[in-house]
Amino acid sequence: MVLFAMVSVIITGESLFLFGWFFTNGYSTLGLLSAFTIILWFAGKMLARDIYADKSRFKVTLKYSTLVNLVIWSVFLLLHLITNKGIDTYFGLEIPLTLAVISIFFTPYTIGLLIYNTVAKKLKNAFAQQSS
Numbered sequence: 001m002v003l004f005a006m007v008s009v010i011i012t013g014e015s016l017f018l019f020g021w022f023f024t025n026g027y028s029t030l031g032l033l034s035a036f037t038i039i040l041w042f043a044g045k046m047l048a049r050d051i052y053a054d055k056s057r058f059k060v061t062l063k064y065s066t067l068v069n070l071v072i073w074s075v076f077l078l079l080h081l082i083t084n085k086g087i088d089t090y091f092g093l094e095i096p097l098t099l100a101v102i103s104i105f106f107t108p109y110t111i112g113l114l115i116y117n118t119v120a121k122k123l124k125n126a127f128a129q130q131s132s
Helices: 002-012 016-022 026-052 057-083 089-109 111-131
Strands: none
Touching: 026 057, 026 111, 057 089, 057 111, 089 111
């Protein structure tokens, strides 16, 4: 199962489907979800500002995706370390760290580009309507 999960994360660049596995770490998962919603708002404003400034697509996508992944995985790992009395190095640290690194490296080239294109299209349409 872990091998299947790792291959799926490598292919898609996302690991949100693993929340069933992460439910064993309830507080950590809730922290990850909370951090995700908060950082998406801040990073989305940053993304829109960078698109408006006409910065490089890949640099902007890399910056956005890396920021989001670093924040959410840092919160997850920190809460995991705080809330668990015994440290399970394999499932507690190695697997989440591996998923975090994979997400940081693959998300910019998968979902990150999709988000960039969607936001750029919406911004272009919004500016076209203001000009009319």
